[in-house]
Amino acid sequence: MSMTESQPRERTLESPRAPAPIIAARSVVKSFTTRGKESVILDGITLDINEGDFVTIVGPSGCGKTTFLQLIAGLQPMTAGSIAFDGVDIVVPPAGAVYVFQQYGKSVFPWRTVLGNVCFGLEGKGLSKAKREGIARDQLALVGLAGFEHHYPSQLSGGMQQRLAIARALAPGPRMLLMDEPFSALDALTRAKLQKLVLDIWQKLGITVVFVTHDIEEALLLSTRVIALHKSPANIDIDLAIDFPHPRNPLTLGEDSEFLAKRRTLLSSIYRQEGIEYDGGVM
Numbered sequence: 001m002s003m004t005e006s007q008p009r010e011r012t013l014e015s016p017r018a019p020a021p022i023i024a025a026r027s028v029v030k031s032f033t034t035r036g037k038e039s040v041i042l043d044g045i046t047l048d049i050n051e052g053d054f055v056t057i058v059g060p061s062g063c064g065k066t067t068f069l070q071l072i073a074g075l076q077p078m079t080a081g082s083i084a085f086d087g088v089d090i091v092v093p094p095a096g097a098v099y100v101f102q103q104y105g106k107s108v109f110p111w112r113t114v115l116g117n118v119c120f121g122l123e124g125k126g127l128s129k130a131k132r133e134g135i136a137r138d139q140l141a142l143v144g145l146a147g148f149e150h151h152y153p154s155q156l157s158g159g160m161q162q163r164l165a166i167a168r169a170l171a172p173g174p175r176m177l178l179m180d181e182p183f184s185a186l187d188a189l190t191r192a193k194l195q196k197l198v199l200d201i202w203q204k205l206g207i208t209v210v211f212v213t214h215d216i217e218e219a220l221l222l223s224t225r226v227i228a229l230h231k232s233p234a235n236i237d238i239d240l241a242i243d244f245p246h247p248r249n250p251l252t253l254g255e256d257s258e259f260l261a262k263r264r265t266l267l268s269s270i271y272r273q274e275g276i277e278y279d280g281g282v283m
């Protein structure tokens with residue numbers, strides 16, 4: 001993808017782009033064989049994700065959320081079925097997609113400076129050093145890290161390292177951002193700030209986001225669609241459109257009756273599978 005094509009596009013709320021599936025997953029099966037015993041993790045998942053959507057995948061722990069996200073990222077081979085990115089079957093990581101790991105340490109190089117980390121994804125594209133650094137500085141400003149260019153990741157807080165991971169992911173101008181529980185290791189206030197950052201970036205750049213979390217309220221705050229997986233093996237249990245208007249305020253949204261009803265629907269699915277019971281029965 002050339003830098004010209006990949007420059008961020010403004011999301012104009014008056015004229016939304018016509019939805020077209022950027023991801024088309026068809027009967028995706030993933031199994032692992034451990035000591036000669038095969039276990040099926042993903043049970044033939046079929047799913048379209050429209051370009052520009054913010055889709056969040058939730059589900060009980062160990063159900064296969066990370067595995068599914070890594071298949072979309074082309075980081076693991078699937079056992080059967082197919083996933084197409086923009087109509088092309090994924091066999092290696094697609095150029096237009098970037099993956100942000102759950103542990104931010106995995107998404108940054110400790111031996112490179114903040115600026116050097118963001119420049120990494122721009123190397124080998126025929127851009128001059130000055131051009132690469134200019135793009136990297138813009139990305140760092142976007143995530144609130146201007147002034148930290150010459151720090152090393154170990155000199156940053158966890159929240160700042162995750163901001164750096166996001167800046168680095170965005171630098172090549174991806175069309176799709178894949179994020180696996182990116183805020184799960186952060187304290188509540190840092191998490192709230194990063195949730196707002198991701199929402200702002202999604203609105204500003206108009207990119208597609210596929211996000212994994214175990215936090216239902218985070219899913220409802222951020223997403224245009226929430227998919228709950230059931231486990232053993234995993235498939236889609238609930239597929240909910242989330243159409244609360246933007247900008248979304250977590251304080252007022254959290255009191256909205258539709259928000260509370262959707263929260264209940266999603267939590268019930270997960271609690272049921274985890275065997276969490278209240279009032280003498282499963283929710």
Ligand SMILES: Nc1ncnc2c1ncn2[C@@H]1O[C@H](COP(=O)(O)OP(=O)(O)O)[C@@H](O)[C@H]1O
Pocket residue numbers: 032033034041059060061062063064065066067068
């Ligand atoms: N490389 C692997 N080899 C064997 N089993 C694996 C491997 N990766 C994941 N699993 C198993 O697949 C299941 C789903 O894992 P994962 O996708 O990490 O779940 P989640 O992200 O929903 O918590 C788990 O039972 C896990 O133990």
Ligand SMILES: [Mg+2]
Pocket residue numbers: 065066067
């Ligand atoms: Mg996981």
